[in-house]
Amino acid sequence: MNTQNTPYGTLIIGGREDLFRKAIELAEENRSANKIPRPSWAMAGGSTPKAFFAYCKDNDAIPKPFIEHGTWYTSDERMVPVDNDESNFGNLDRLLLRHYDIKEEDKYPWPTGSAPAEAAKVFNELWNKQRGPAECFDICFLGIGDDCHTASLFPHSPLISNPVNTHFAAVDVPGKGPRLTVTPHGLSRCGIIVVMVMGEGKKLPLISIFEGISQPDLRPAQILSHYKDKVYWLVDTAAGSRLAS
Numbered sequence: 001m002n003t004q005n006t007p008y009g010t011l012i013i014g015g016r017e018d019l020f021r022k023a024i025e026l027a028e029e030n031r032s033a034n035k036i037p038r039p040s041w042a043m044a045g046g047s048t049p050k051a052f053f054a055y056c057k058d059n060d061a062i063p064k065p066f067i068e069h070g071t072w073y074t075s076d077e078r079m080v081p082v083d084n085d086e087s088n089f090g091n092l093d094r095l096l097l098r099h100y101d102i103k104e105e106d107k108y109p110w111p112t113g114s115a116p117a118e119a120a121k122v123f124n125e126l127w128n129k130q131r132g133p134a135e136c137f138d139i140c141f142l143g144i145g146d147d148c149h150t151a152s153l154f155p156h157s158p159l160i161s162n163p164v165n166t167h168f169a170a171v172d173v174p175g176k177g178p179r180l181t182v183t184p185h186g187l188s189r190c191g192i193i194v195v196m197v198m199g200e201g202k203k204l205p206l207i208s209i210f211e212g213i214s215q216p217d218l219r220p221a222q223i224l225s226h227y228k229d230k231v232y233w234l235v236d237t238a239a240g241s242r243l244a245s
Contacts, residue, residue, distance in 0.1 A: 009231025013240040042137040045088030053095040076152040076181035116170035116178040136189035148219035152181035202239040
């Protein structure tokens, strides 16, 4: 694997399965180094996480401490029920957590049955009661979109131009409807942030993020420069060929 230090974090380019193994290693190294008794793991949505779930199932790759003591979340969510195919947490549960018989009390879907603002409020209150405002997810997985968004921080997001001091928030995304998401403030309190980017279709967004002018309002994933010491980009060769040179 090709590893580089960049203004946006550690960039690791390699084969897909090597990167999936690396993701597991990063999560376990962070848990072990910080002696975290109940590690919180937040997964992203999309096709790459689904492939990662399949890899974890086929290889029994999730370390035992996460299975027995971990708590499970998603880093953002659509306002749909968990049994909807568009639900990020629903896919996490169906495609991974049930395979490992994760206890229901260790699963924390967003409360999408409430109005968006109320759902974010409830989620913040639950988190602060259980974990406290000084920390956010121990391991936070993210992806990027063709427009360089990450989590549900889209171009011109008010959560970037007018930051809030809560870990989680609701935001209305033009053309996509309301979303629930970890905020920049929440990302700043995460233990490690793992951005998995795979497929040739992500080549141009990656070039825009890493080689373009820093304009987080237009390229939201560039906010990760603020947390670069704990950000790891796991990029396959199809997506990262231009960056590998």
